[in-house]
Amino acid sequence: MPFDLYLLLSLPDHQLASLETARHGGSPSSYVRCLNSAGRWAVHGTAHSPLLVWRVDDAEGARAAAARASKARGRFVEVLSRGDSSWVEGRQIQLFTDASEPVLLGYAAHSTAKALRLRNEADKLEAFCLVVRAASTAVDQEAFAEVSRAAGKALRAKFGGGSITSAFAWLAGRAGREALESVLSGEVELAGPLSLQQVAEAAELAQKAELLREAT
Structure with missing residues (x-):
């Protein structure tokens, strides 16, 4: 079944993602952590914290967001292209808007x-x-x-x-x-x-x- 591709922000040097790639092999994208709407790095999105995405025709916007996130967090953040037949906008994924800007800078600590x-x-x-x-x-x-x-x-x-x-x-x-x-x-x-x-x-x-x- 065909599905749409989106652009996401990922943390390629995430320690656990690197560990899993080394231990299990395969493509690093299998274990990559992507930025979600809570500002955290997640394997997949949920209704409460969907993954943040950009449409593929907004690559410039995604790259600019990655640059801002990299500067704020002091770690390299990259843009990658992914898609999944189970993704539904507003549930597993959420389009980035101006209101999402704060999560590029970091996440709120739990109590x-x-x-x-x-x-x-x-x-x-x-x-x-x-x-x-x-x-x-x-x-x-x-x-x-x-x-x-x-x-x-x-x-x-x-x-x-x-x-x-x-x-x-x-x-x-x-x-x-x-x-x-x-x-x-x-x-x-x-x-x-x-x-x-x-x-x-x-x-x-x-x-x-x-x-x-x-x-x-």
Whole structure:
């Protein structure tokens, strides 16, 4: 299905995007972070914080905006062309207007309480994804039991409790989906050893496993 192309501003030297390119290969554009309407660098846009875009015939305007953003943020910002059949203007993407100018300069910091909540949720997301990845590689019951013991010990130390079962359920549930969305939308960054691709794959695995469990 054909789709329209738009111009977006991206941060090519984003540390996590570079990490994912090095770890997984492929085109760097697969992991690129683009500027959203909140002034943050996001993998994709949401209804609350869509990606900022320019039409392809406004390349001069996009380049000028990139130059202003680069100067204000002290980091090189470039223009790239992208499109997606799922994008809808006003939802996943938003056309840049004069009212969007402040987000080129930076983003408003979260309140202390919100920043702490987002950090805790992102840390839990990564920890539970590590558990799911370890459980999925267990070759037999003995190996699974060892993973279960190690997971229980690690989760008790970090969160006061938890298990393989609770990790799968959390990732498949609303809390897990919202935590992943916060990372994808640039609200908070991952801080552990997993790449975003690895986290997304583990979350998807947990969701499929929970659906299978509920069906039996």
